[in-house]
Amino acid sequence: MADIDYFFATLSPWSYLAGTRLEQIAARHGVTVAYKPIDLLSVFARTGGVPPKDRHPSRNEYRAQELLRQSAKLKMPFNLKPQYWPPNIAPSSYAIISAANSGTGDVGPLVHAFLRACWAEEKDIADPDVIRSVLADCGFDPDLADKGMLTAAETYAANTEEAVSRGVFGAPFYIVNADDQRFWGQDRLDDLDAYLGAKRK
Template sequence: MADIDYFFATVSPWTYLAGTRLEQIAARHGKTIAYKPVDLLAVFARTGGVAPKDRHPSRMEYRAQELTRQSAKLKMPLNLKPRHWPTNVAPSAYAVIAVAQAGGDVGPLVHAFTRAVWAEEREIADPEVIAAIVSDCGFDPAVADKGMLSAAETYAANTEEAAARGAFGAPFYIVNADDARFWGQDRLDDLDAHLGSGAA
């Protein structure tokens, strides 16, 4: 079992803004990460959340302001209205799962998919884009193709697990040693401090 279960969505702007800070934190504390992409809309439906398109205007306005603030703070470019959002997130999630199952370090791959949506205007549901991103991250695109069937099953299981274990958004981090939960890229410092405290 990994030390940290990381529930995320490859289409989430907040997952994008997390960058690769989780990987840096885990390395600093000698912890391992299990990458678990989820169907975020299904998680919302299971846990009382609402899809962005159905949220009250005041919530959407705040979301836009906060995304702008956080992207500026982190010096990460972000398009509030990307050309290819929303999109079918499953194919990119399957690719992440397949590469991980083949033994690849998928942290940079997760970030590459989210960056493609929110900063590069790329369509991550397009098989050619997926293959290019997988290849650019140093993996064989054929690995993702071969692992699609089992990846689809894992994706569904991840979604069920996320809802069952108290995850209700993305990114969501659960420390397995003590079930400590952290929601959002803006809680990564808290996760870092928690791991450093020796509590986990």
């Protein structure tokens, strides 16, 4: 079992804004991460969340302001209205699962690459050619885009069920497995870092 279970969705702007800080934190504290893409809209529906298209305008206006503030603060390129959004996230999620199962590369940068493709590079992360390109750029066999789809689909569904059963209601969401400590949002990564540091003392 990994030390941290990371639940995310490849259409989530907040998951994008997490960047690769989780990987830096994990390296600093010597902990492992399990990457668990989820069907975020299903999680919303089952845990009281509301997708952006159905939210009150005041909530979406604040969301837009905060996304732009956070991206500027983090110095990350960001397009508030990507050309290909919302994408079908199943294909990119399956590719991430297949890559993780292959044991042939670093999954963290791959996750971020898919998110960056959506939110900063105007790419359709449901497009097979984009998926293959992202895999190759991150050092994975691009043919993983077409391999193990049944297993990946089953894992994706299982991740979503697990997320709901363990109290996940949004993305990004981090759970420290040793004591079920939960951290929601890219703006809680500093708290996760501090928590892991305190546990080591």
